[in-house]
Amino acid sequence: DTGVSQDPRHKITKRGQNVTFRCDPISEHNRLYWYRQTLGQGPEFLTYFQNEAQLEKSRLLSDRFSAERPKGSFSTLEIQRTEQGDSAMYLCASREGGETQYFGPGTRLLVL
């Protein structure tokens, strides 16, 4: 257990529904990252926050994806109008300064 938590751990939804995932980073970590990982691939960077500021969001996969970190603590990742291709593991990681990133357990999404 790295201290980064994600909720839910698993989500099954029907195509077209909206889903929201939560990440609680290690408390003193100011940087928070979201990744997507599909089977047989390394994680794919989506977006990152420094405190409450979203400093990089050009890699979000489409305008159906959005992320927030309103108070610089927990973050949410929302996918609107889900598609079957969104099925993947969604990983959150946090870090403090120049230290390494620590990953949460991930949320596994299945879109039917």
Next chain:
Amino acid sequence: EDKVVQSPLSLVVHEGDTVTLNCSYEVTNFRSLLWYKQEKKAPTFLFMLTSSGIEKKSGRLSSILDKKELFSILNITATQTGDSAVYLCAVEADSNYQLIWGAGTKLIIKP
């Protein structure tokens, strides 16, 4: 475009063997290279390498970075079945601290 390439993509060895996993990279504004181990869950951190030629060691695992030739290796000696996992290499660029990931090496240790 920045990229990280790992080889081999998969490897099957017997318990007790020594393995070497490779990671090469082309990344602008290199900051560090990281190795992670991933079993059926999120990646867990192994090593962070920033300087060439300095070996990092943890038990049977060791890793070294060559910034001139742009690669790193991860060695595992006296392998055990618990070493079976996907080993991921990632490179961090200075510009925005995002990690650029390789596809991983799937390592299977047979008893």
